[in-house]
Amino acid sequence: MRQRQFWSGTLIHLCLGVASLLIALPLLWMVLTALKTHQQVFTEPMWRIPAEIQLGANIAQVFKLIPFWRYFTNSLIVATVVTVGDLFFSTLAGFGLAKYRFPGRNLIFSGIVATMMIPFIVIIIPQYIIVRRLGWIDTYAGLTVPFLISSFGIFMLRQAFLSVPDDIIASARIDGAHDLRVLFQIVVPLNVPILVSLAILRFLMEWDTLMWPLVVTNSTRMRTLSLGLAIMQNDRYGADFPTLMAAALLAIAPVVLLYAFLQRYFIKSVASFGLKE
Amino acid sequence: MSRISRRTFLKGAAAAGGAAAFGSVFTSAGSSQSKTIVYWGHNYPSRVKIVNEIMAPGFKKEAGIEVQHADFDTSQMEPKILTAWAGGGEGPDLVSVGDYNLANYVYRKMVVPVDPVAMGFKDLDTLIAAYEPHALDGLMVDGKLYAIPMDSGSISMVYRKDFFKEAGLDPENPPKTWEAVVEAGLKLTKKDASGKVIRAGLGWEARTPSSHFYYWGTLLPQKGVDFLSPDGKKNGFNNSNGMAAFQYLYDAFNTWRIAALGLGPTISPVDDFGAGRVAMMNTGFWLPPSMEAKYPAVSFAKGVYGVMRLPQFTNGKVATRLNPWVWMVSARSRVQKEAWQFVGYMTKEPKNQTIWAVQAQYLQPWKGMTNRPEITAIPYAKTFLEDLAIGVPTPRTVKYAELATNVAKAYDRISANGEKPEAVVPDLARQVDRLLSE
């Protein structure tokens, strides 16, 4: 009995190890390439780490080619504004849908859930036209407002708030707390994990998005990081592989750092999203 | 009583109002301030440098007007200009784009005619006379001039003399005809053990949709036809001459295999030539300095590479393609006069013309330019200048973007997919006819 378990344990580790290695290889390759000069990429043997590591030079080249900090800051602003806004408004709406009865409640909830099914590609053109009419092309407003509230955020929070026991709320009310106090001082603290999950999900979504910034921004100073990197890949004048990989490293460094420390929360956010469906 | 207090509600309303103000505070500056010129151009580093470091500051000092300059990758810039200008949206005041956009912009009433007085000339005739004869012909629509050339844009050929020597060819006697190119290409092309091409004898470097017109697309006028018929209403290549041009393209990739794709990670003329992945390459005047800056060992002065006129067909029409960059001003701009004033500032002074020529290799076709010592002193300028005389403009149509996309697809089918011209050309002809008739 134990023998069999031992074997299967080794086999499992082997499989998982191989899978992990396969996943990690491209990332290692990225780091390795960032250490080379652009000639070394083609001339040297693949795995050779260059005697003189060019990482510093490549990173300097990135900053010469693109306004990296500007792009980074833009992405940061957009992702943060959207995340905070979504948390706030989804909390309000989720609370209202979970704990209050009012005419049209089911209709509204079904409607919001239904919008989860609308693919972005269908609304991108009309949204672009709306944003253009509002004069929000090439502005932070244009980048953030159309995504400020998400239907899955409301859905997740409504489900979460439903499980808050009514007696806690009732007793708070008896003590004289008004609705917003109940929400922010009682319900929200009880649901911090799910709020963190939603925040992470939203932030990652906004950080990563390309199509909308592509369509809505024009000037260099409003570009997000995703867009800036996409343009950099296509640049026929300047970018070469080590520089591109250095840029990639810079771009993922903050995310990877966060991930290394908060891995549990990242994973839980995806898992809990899946389970609430 | 548990009500949402009035205070809270008012706070919420204030927040909402703040959000609306948020939007307007962050609108792009060009729309609200007066006397600022928003200028968009492509991301060629030398051009960007000249504008940012010389032209814009100098203009601000002289005229007190600020120029807000943004640069883009070409393939992304032109769609953006289109969507920004069309239908009443805000957009740049001044753009530098490929001249092939002229027809489309004029049709959509998105640009205004050149203002010679703002540029510093007495009138239009004086302005035209200041340029080489016929230099501005391609920029006129219905007798009105709509664009000012930023360069001349002739296409010539660069070739690696060191590879020629290596292959036993005479580096001072490069092939002058496409037929001779095949011979040379066969000797210059290098393959690896598995038979894949690692150095192509010939490189066309077509990357952006529009580049197809002026790189390999030059084969068509050299056979006496073009993508569009002379009246612009139908395709012009579904005939024996057009087929012959496409046949050469096909053979280069598939029969003789002197041209190849996937040599490098992306198609980059500078890298493909400098890193030696291509032995002969069609290109514009901008390539040599950009390439030498990145690959100093590949030097014209040291004879590592040379420049020659674009090869011609033995019994064809002597021609090359012109794809100049031009300046145009938006019809919706509130600073049209100032924008043309800036264009005049950038180009009218011989001093500035030299800056463009020497630092960005943009030879503007001013009269007598080719005789100026500082111009002819540029070592490889001679060939590019001579080719101006045989230049043919790129096809003029409103449906430029769609035409380019379909042409690019035909190119992909022939080069990447190995499909024969007999299959591809009729399809392309059909697509072109259809999009012209819509």
Place this chain on the structure above:
Amino acid sequence: MSLDDRRGAVGPPVPMERPLSAVRLFGGGVSGHEARTGLLLVMPAVIFFAAFMLYPFLSAFWYSLTSWDLVGPPRFVGLRNYVRLLQDEDFWNAARVTAYYTFGLLVPMLPLSLLLAMLLDRRLRGRAFYQGVLFAPAVLAAVVVSMIWRVVYMPQGGLYLLFTAPFGLTNIPWLNDVHWAMPALIIVGIWKNVGYYMVIFLAGLQGISPTFYEAARVDGASTWQQFRRITLPLLRPIMLFVAVVSMTKAFQGFTAAYTLTGGGPADATKVLPLLVYENAFSFNKMGYASAIAVIMFVVLLALTLIQFRTLKSEG
């Protein structure tokens, strides 16, 4: 509450409904201020969705019935865009390519995700490490993933050679070859997302009580039988969720195709979202592009309903 704490629950967790909750549409018996407060709480979201979701959604249908190049107002043309689309070889090519990508991605990836999840569904030393590595690509921005894989796919000297050189395949023009380009994109898709769906499956697996398996083992069921009779049925809701979400995401995939291949070569990777983008923002055929988007929506809806039908029905 870690994932481990979910063990012992029977089936995936079910959200608790308020026992008093039988609210009908516009039903009575609700106090005025509760209704007012509730409405106030949801009002911002409702206004937002009306403005930025519902209105654009309906507009898309309207635009699809017009011809509009952004010069002047839209011109109503009825169903002409749809008729043209059905005759447009570019459209059918994009539809084929999208189907190729969607199913080419999901069919290998989802079983792999499930397999990995099953491997992880036990007390294992280093489990957090494996999970961390396998999930990592999902947190990276899609554009960065493209950049990384561009270097992997370099014909000369790319990482892929590690796997193909032993077979004598070198100098593969991954992104420039009509036959290799789509497989290249699919591989990138699998790499990025396999860990993501693995995590979701794992969460579902952990919700299955071990008592089921113990009982089955006592009855002498083999591993495969346990999988078929216990795991699969209890995992159905999760599988449905994963199927719907992964298909929706793959169908709308834009970034990878746009940044790695631009739809080429020869439109071999021109998926439908790219076609919409090109028609709208390069050619300014807003009506035509909207029609393509509407067709995409209808197809997606149909596929989703089919999946609900097949996967939801209890055996």
